[in-house]
Amino acid sequence: MLNIPATIDQPRDQVQKSFAKLTEARTWLSDTRDEMALSTYVKPAKDTVADVAEKWLETRERDVKAGTLRTVSVEGYRSALTGVALHIGAVPVQKLTTTDVRHLLVTLATDGGVQRRPLSHRSVVYALTSLRLVLDYAVESGLIQKNPADAVKTPKKPVEDEPEQITTWDRDQLVTFRRYLADLSAEVLAVDPWLNVGYRLSLSGLRRSEVLGLAWEAVDLDNGQVHVHASRVKTGRKKLTERGKAKANNSVRWVPVEVIAPGTVAALRALWMLQGRSADDSLVIRDALGDLVHPDAFSARFDKLVAAAGLPHLTEIHHIRHSLARALHEANFKPIEGASLLGHSLATHLQHYLPTGDEYVRGAEARLRDLFKDAV
Known part of the structure; x- marks a missing residue:
């Protein structure tokens, strides 16, 4: 058992964990204390990516009521996160890796979203942008130490043999x-x-x-x-x-x-x-x-x-x-x-x-x- 000191945002807490061997317990205790000393410790949580996304959307809804964000923007984020929730929504946010995010982009571009149709490049980029914002919120909330989507590059738009031209009038x-x-x-x-x-x-x-x-x-x-x-x-x-x-x-x-x-x-x-x-x-x-x-x-x-x-x-x-x-x-x-x-x-x-x-x-x-x- 490890005592977690109180902070401004969180009261004093205790973390319990069981191990089969004493040496494993001592190693975990030592590593955890080191993380706390370096301010890199994160309390274990069961929140999934979908859980965090929903909480983040709730904060955006409050922004709408405050007049700093439009409803259409929130609905755009909600739509963009549909494919994210479908493919990685059940993953605990503390276990999500940069590799998972990269694989997600490939999946969205091939298997797509709810209807299993490949998403357009624009939709994939929007999904990544929205996920980054959700994970930034997870960092701010103390759920994770680092945003695993930050290291993922935005995919480039494929080069087309005949790029679509916007029709205009003279x-x-x-x-x-x-x-x-x-x-x-x-x-x-x-x-x-x-x-x-x-x-x-x-x-x-x-x-x-x-x-x-x-x-x-x-x-x-x-x-x-x-x-x-x-x-x-x-x-x-x-x-x-x-x-x-x-x-x-x-x-x-x-x-x-x-x-x-x-x-x-x-x-x-x-x-x-x-x-x-x-x-x-x-x-x-x-x-x-x-x-x-x-x-x-x-x-x-x-x-x-x-x-x-x-x-x-x-x-x-x-x-x-x-x-x-x-x-x-x-x-x-x-x-x-x-x-x-x-x-x-x-x-x-x-x-x-x-x-x-x-x-x-x-x-x-x-x-x-x-x-x-x-x-x-």
């Missing part, structure tokens, strides 16, 4: 869609009065969540701009949505919607009047009955309008932001200007929003020929 196609919105009939707008305004805001570079979270208090009709500082997203729990703060500090911005999509102020004013001069805290995008438009319905209707306008299908409505970034880039706007307009960091803009591909190589051919013409 400047003229963006204008075509705006004009199509302006020509929507009174009959169509009577059923869905938000269409013209909603997708003009999308054309101005607002995320879907920012469009759906926009309230009238953030609309400046006099100056033709909107203040983006809130978002409304799916919580991951059935059809529920949640309005909260902007995605990040970079997302808070003023967007000159009238400059980007002329006619937007008139459309906003007409919608405001139709809604009975809505109060400042009322959300802009509502259906004819005054109900909020669900994010999935917003995206689905966008796809139908795009098809009706005869424009190329965008894989997701988010790619309209990439289309605006492409137009800015081709018009020689500075990257920092595009990043600021779209509400993300310069690093994100350079890595994900500047277009690349064979068409740009072909576009550079003439200048390349002139650059190296005297090197023949």
